[in-house]
Amino acid sequence: MSEREQGLKDGGEGAVHTLESAGVRVWKDAPAREGRYNPQEIEPKWQARWAADPELYAAEPPTSGKPKYYVLEMLPYPSGQLHMGHVRNYAIGDALARYKWMQGANVLHPMGWDAFGLPAENAAIKNHREPREWTFSNIAAMKVQFDRLGLAYDWRNEITTCLPEYYRWNQWFFLRMYERGLAYRKKSKVNWCPQCATVLANEQVIDGRCWRHEEQIVEQRDLEQWFLRATRYAEELVEGLETLEGWPEKVRTMQRNWIGRSEGAEVGFAVEGSSAEVRVFTTRIDTIFGATSLQLAPQHPLVAGFAAADQALAREVDALVAQQAAAREAGDLGAIEKHGVATGRYAINPFSGERVPIWVGNYILADYGTGAIMSVPAHDARDYEFATKYGLEIRVVVVPAAGQASGQVPVELPYLADEGVLSDSGIYDGLAPVEARQLMSDFARQRGFGTETVTYRLKDWGISRQRYWGTPIPMLYCERDGIVPVPEDQLPVLLPANVAITQEGGSPLAKVPEFVNATCPRCGGAARRETDTMDTFVDSSWYFYRYTSAHDDKAPFDTRTVAYWFPIDQYIGGVEHAILHLIYSRFWTRVMRDMGLITNDEPVARLFTQGMVIKGGAKMSKSKGNVVSPNEMITRYGADAARMYSLFAAPPDRDLDWQEDGVAGVSRFLGKVYRFATRHAEQAASAALTLPAVLTGEEQAVLRKLHQTIARITEDFEDRWHFNTSIAAIMELVNTLNAAEPAVEAGRLSPPVLRHVLDRLLLLLAPFAPYLSRELWEVTGHQDGLLRAPWPAYDPALIAAEEMEFPVQINGKLCTVIRIGTGADEAAFEAAALADEKVQARIAGRQVVKIIVVSAKMVNLVVR
């Protein structure tokens, strides 16, 4: 290891550290030894040494006997600039990786580039730069920033998703999915962003607007698109959430809502005078006797038939469609003013045999459930609103308690509660809604007009993008053979270079004849290539598997190596990926499992979502002009200070308000550490490794503080992840050491104790400030590297004190503190409290009713 051979130092042996008389302060006495903390000198020095050893952060192969630990931060998009959110994200992951190395784990800590995507094309349009060239120059620039930050990545397994060696496997997976019926093509209404000039997945549409262009309303277009059948795994994706105990509850809830599982029943209503039926989805089949209309989405297939024979109706339906489109574009479909129109047709309620009017409603969604509902105004808020507006009958069929008919009980409408009993519901009267649902759906199934069913909000994943800078979809269209997959041995389908990229829209690849024109592998005739590329979320759905063997050219990854490393022990990233990336990758993992490539069901055992970095109460953004540049921070204060501040200023899961004065404060602290260590370096380097058998009071106090600190930080790493308090604890320790300076000077704090403390201080600091701790590790005479130095153990015996202070309360209010031995029993506590002068003064003339002693905690006197 290069650290070792470079870790030389002129040693402590020749150093003569003479202390002047006890009255002289050491730091005044030894200014030459007490250096000035200069990160601009220290950091480049170690950066160069570390760069010389590419194996430094290398993970060991699965044959390693150590416990494995896969820690991963979400890979960045190579925009060219790191921002503070990245620094925070990587500072967390890097601290954890370094801690785990020190704990003796086999750590996998890789990094890569999510390198396909729209900004590269925008740069091409704006600055006439080739996307590939632009992307790679950005990667180079960002890698310099990564190195400056001193992040411990195993770059041997770097991945870059825009390289054919990576994206060929996207194509390979696509073909496998096509074979399994998991990838399919269909014409569909798609979300179209005019600014991106491409299709967006549902997940990329936020309130009817583009996720990249807040101001851009998303349009609906009809296009032939490739889809991945995510819905096939909907049930498993919901169920799997229950097993993800290491995930934030918030993220699990968001995913659960997104998948939107809903149990209910589908019921067919025969259309009067027709062989057709209207199938409705309902979660409240128990209220079916209260259905006083059916409501169809304007796009429902039956509606077109009704409208064909009725021009007035057709016009009304068109109006409803337009209203819906307008609401969708305004981003508040939820607030749409309800409108509807009666079709003049009727359907038959299969339970009651009643005629029910068929309406078309603008509040009915065509793409959820069956696109049709039974309207039960008495027991559904929306139906109630609609029925009231249009004067439709409102029939109460669930009442709060047994033995009461609807007419006798004032029921506040709509009555939405699931409690009570059915009424006016034929043979089901008197049943609880839950029981009724079961019996009624059983009945519907037996009679063949209905079935229990589960509906999901989750839709299949549309992955076609009419863009250039992405993975070509490996499909061919042959006039004779139709859709033909590209044979596996012809992969990768390379993305051609030098393609004209304009803002016009349509796939840029369609304008490249050399790309489009191909040969059909079946008939040998002419075929046309698919010119759409894949959504870049495909790239990130499985990238973390590739890190385990990033340059394998026979397979996407080595199955056995993946089995060793997966699931990821700790994944760290922004909460903004809670849905998109994290659902897609859970889906992809299951697909790969069903292909027999992996055995894990879930990719990530523990997920951590860090808070945003904000400034002045707002998210950093160019438009707000509150962006802080990591480069500037590193130049001004050093990478250690920038990293450490990002961990210190707030607990990692909360938003962090960036205050530059705070960075300066951390830098000051590092300076204190530097001065203390350099001041005592020679003394410590030459000291014995074993602690003296008899310790002075000051030595005990310092050692106690040290071991308390070790305990706190170890605990923070293991459970709480409150690195802000870890760093505060280190600061307290350093403050204690500085305060003990007179004791050092007076010889009451011996060199072996100093060495013991200083060594461990540097070990504790190593995950947070890798440069400074490494520098001082060298300065204090250590020959070996710090990266894999063992994490310090804490000694409970050194933490224990003989005597401590405990509070004494009177009627629950603090009165004073008493000093008493830690082993004292309750009686001793009581006696000590009562003997205290202040306590006596307070209780004089009053009656002590009760004395509560919490051993080794406190005493409370209840007086009257």
Add this chain to the structure above:
RNA sequence: GCCGAAGUGGCGGAAUUGGCAGACGCGCAUGGUUCAGGUCCAUGUACUCGCAAGGGUGUGGAGGUUCGAGUCCUCUCUUCGGCACCA
């Protein structure tokens, strides 16, 4: 509307199980060091009454449980995040 998180000094935040509220840092104040300072050191810093000793108040608000509540319970207000005619 539904779900979730959070409200503590001038600021970021601490208080792990109900047991000394405000650790640590910033800022500020005073003093010192320095040719100089985006330097370093020391002391102080929740609010309030008081020259002081000492007292009172205090964790969004109102109640409650308890010897004791920032922490538990009930109600309520505010902020942020997610979802939202999803039948």
